[in-house]
Amino acid sequence: MRNNVIKIVLVLVTFSGIGCKKNKEINKISTEGVVEYFANEFLDDNRIHSISIALYNNGNESTFHFGEQNPNKKNPPTDATLYELASVTKTFTGTMVAKAVLDGKISLDDDIRDYLPQEYPNFQYKSEKVTIKNIITHTGGFPNFPPAGENKKAFWNGLHQVEISSKPGTEFHYSNTAPEITAYILEKAYEIPYQELIEEYILKPNQMIDTKFVLDAKDKNLLIQGYNGEKEPQKHYQSNLWGGIAGIHSNTSDLMKYIKYHLNESIPEIEESHKNFFSTQYDFDIGYHWNIVKIENEVCYRHHGGIWGMQNWLMVFPKSNIGIAVLSNASFEGIDDKLEKLALNIKRGIK
Incomplete structure (x- = not known):
């Protein structure tokens, strides 16, 4: 064949x-x-064991699985196999922020300090406040990783050490700190725990029954083992915070539903979540946590996720009504580029 x-x-x-x-x-x-x-x-590449793909093409839904979950075990992934989505979780956070804006729960121009549990006079640059729009576009001046993250109390206490060194809204600096603040703000706005918000407003309406933050014993048996470039098993990610940056697990069946959800811009929160707020110094713009890039004159909303042992890309192209997720249980330097190339080659090949 x-x-x-x-x-x-x-x-x-x-x-x-x-x-x-x-x-x-x-x-x-x-x-x-x-x-x-x-x-x-x-x-x-012999460092890679398997690949799972969810492809939506103008009403045609296809999932594919190649390779083996564990080296030399001849056990390919299936539609039920769960992967850690890592930073693709941020697109769920961004979508929930878009809904909160439409629901009137928050405003993008709100000072984030209005929602926080402690006073943070350091969360400003000169007299310029940090807004919700700033933290969802990585332009709030927050560090990539929080000063402390072993638990929520340590997280809040550690944030007093943060120094905002540039005017908010002017410089893109990728942050795994800001989305956790965002998740907390959503909790305060709705008075519902963040993970329950994602389940209630995104997962349940789209019947994404296998997509979860917390796995039960059955789910853990479906969670694929991740490996590094030396084929060494890696630990699974465990969030001690809210889960705004990472922590969602999903499979190709549910990601197909998520792709269809984000291809449907007639849904108010989807249309809102695809707004473009900032042009970064790289090859993409950014909105509600989606990286926005033009590929062959077509706008693509996408995000990469990488964690110990697995990586993935999620891309949606509303104009051509195509979406694709590619997931692998290997993680090493450069595999993100390989996955991106795979997704784009498939997209070009099916047109």
């Missing part, structure tokens, strides 16, 4: 520069063939 797929893709490449004939040749290639080719290319 693989040799046939390679031949098919070679045909695609051969005709990639030949006008209308290109479209005729692409149309001959099945989605399965395109995905299998690029998945096998991804797995040619």
Whole structure:
């Protein structure tokens, strides 16, 4: 099968520069063939054990699994296999903030100190306050990691050490501190624990029954083991805070539902969550935690997630009504680029 797929893709490449004939040749290639080719290319790196893919293409839903969950075990992932989404969790946080804005629970221009449990005179630059918009766009001047994070009390006490060194809203500095503050603000606004908010307003309405912060014994048996580049098993992430930065577990079946949710911009909180607030110094803009980038003249909303032992990308293209999630239980320097290339190659190949 693989040799046939390679031949098919070679045909695609051969005709990639030949006008209308290109479209005729692409149309001959099945989605399965395109995905299998690029998945096998991804797995040619022997540090990588498996890949799971959820692909939504104009009403067609497909999931794919290649490789093996554990080296030499011949046990491929399935639609039920759970992965840690790591920082893709931030898109859930951002979506919940968008809903809170529409519900009138918060305003993007609110001073974050209005919601916090302690006084933080250090949360300003000169006379400039830090707003909710600043912390969801990583422009609030917060450090990547909090001074203390072993528990919530230590988190709040440690934040007194933070110095805001630039005018809020002017510089992008990626922060794993600010989203935890955001999660707490959402709790205060709704008077409901953050993780319950995500379940009530995002997971339940979209029937994402397998997507969870906290796993029971059955779920833990479905959670894939993660490995580093030396094939050494890695510990699973354990959040001691609210979970605004990471902590959600999901599978390809539920991620398909999440993709469809974010492709539907007729939903008020989705339309709101796709707003563009800031152009970073990198190749993307940012809104409600979505990284926003133009790829071949089409806007893509995407986010990468990486943790010890596993990494993933989630991308949605509302204009072409395409969304894709790619997940692997390997983590090492450069695999994020490999996953990004895999996702974009599949997207280009199926068009």
